[in-house]
Amino acid sequence: MKATTPTEDLVRGIWKENPVLVQLLGLCPALAVTNTVANSIAMGLATFFVLVGSSLLVSTFKKVIPHEVRISAYILIIATFVTIADLVLAAVVPVIHKELGAFIALIVVNCMILGRQEAFASRRPVGRALLDAVGTGAGFMIAMLMMGTFREVLGNGSILGVPLFGQNFEPWVIFILPPGGFLTLGFILLTFGWWQERKAGTPRVRQWPHGVATPSREEAA
C-alpha cells in the first residue's frame, strides 16, 4: 500500500472513493431506508458512529488480535457498537427507530464497515484510522442524504415532512416505494457515467468484444 498524507485519508472517502456512489458498498441500507430525509439522516448518523467507533477500537487493538480470527473479532467489535446505536436510537427517536426496524441491526453486515477495518484500520495507526473512518462515514452520509432528498422530494413532495409544493402536486409515489431506491441510484450512476464519458471523450457506441459480429439494426431490433 502506498503512503498517503493525512488529508488524503480524510478526503478520499468523501467523494472520490465514496463508499456508496463509487464503490457500491453498503447498498442495502442505502436503498432500503432512504425513502425519507429523516430516516436517511438517522441511518447515516448511526452508521457513522459505528464506523468511527469500530475503526478506533480495531486500530487500537490491531497488535493483540490474532490474524486467523481477525474477521470474527472485527464483527464482534462492530456488533457491540451496533447494539449501542440500536439502544440509543430506540431511546432518543423511537418513531424513526421503529421505521428503520431491522436495518439498524443490519449495520453489522454492512460490507463498507468491515471493508474499512480489513483494508485500513487494521494496518494503520489510530489517528489515520480515525481520519479514514470520518471521511468514509461522511461520504456515506452524503450519499444517503442525496438519495433521501431525491426520493422524498419526488415521491412525497416534501423535505423532512415539510411540504414543498402546493396542493396541485401529484406525488410520484414510486420513488418512496422499493423500485424507487434502485431507480434513484441507477439515475445517479448514469449521471456519473455520462459525466465521465464526456470528460474522457470515449466513443459513444459500445465497443464490441473481439469475435462478436456486430448485429445490423434490424437484427438488434
Added chain:
Amino acid sequence: MGELLWILVSAMLVSNFTLSLFLGLCPFMGVSARVETALRMGMANIFVLVITSMCAWVLNTYVLTYAPYLRLISFIVVIASLVQIVEMAIRKISPTLFRELGIFLPLITTNCAILGFAIFQTNRGYNFIEGITFALGAGLGLTLALVLMASIRETSELSSVPAMARNMGLVLIIAGSLSLAFMGFAGLFSA
C-alpha cells in the same frame, strides 16, 4: 397447511428479499453476470438460510430469553461458525457438492439477507416448521431474483448499450424494473 403456503409464497414473491426488502444486494450485483453462477449462489443461499433458521430458533427458544440484548452478537457468531463447520463437513463428505457451493458459503454468511432473515423470523415469532418454510421461501425468492437478473444481463451483453450505462447504472435500472414487476404480486393475497 394454508398458513405455511402463505408464508412460503409471501417470502418468495410478495415481499421478495432482494427486490422489495433490499437484502442480499451484494451477491445480487456481484454474481449476477452468468445464469449458472447465479443458480449456484441461489442454492447456497437456500442452504445457509435453512441452517440459519434452525440456529435462530434454538437460540431464541433456549438461550436468548435470558439475555435478549445479546441477540445480534450471538446470531452472527453462531451462524458464521456453524456455516464454517458445515462447509468443512461437506468438503469431506461430498466434494462434488463442495465444488458446486463451496466458494459461496463463507461469502454469504455475512450477507445481510442471512442476518436480516434471522431477525425477521424472531420478530414474527415463527415456530420451527414455520421458520424453515420461511427460509425456503426467502431462499427461493433470492434465487429467482438472481436468476432473472442474470438472464437479463446475459442478454444485454449483446445489445448496444449507451456508453454512460456501461457501469452498474444499467444493472440498477434493470433491478428497478424487476422490483416494479414484483410489486404486482402485492395484490396476490388481498383479493
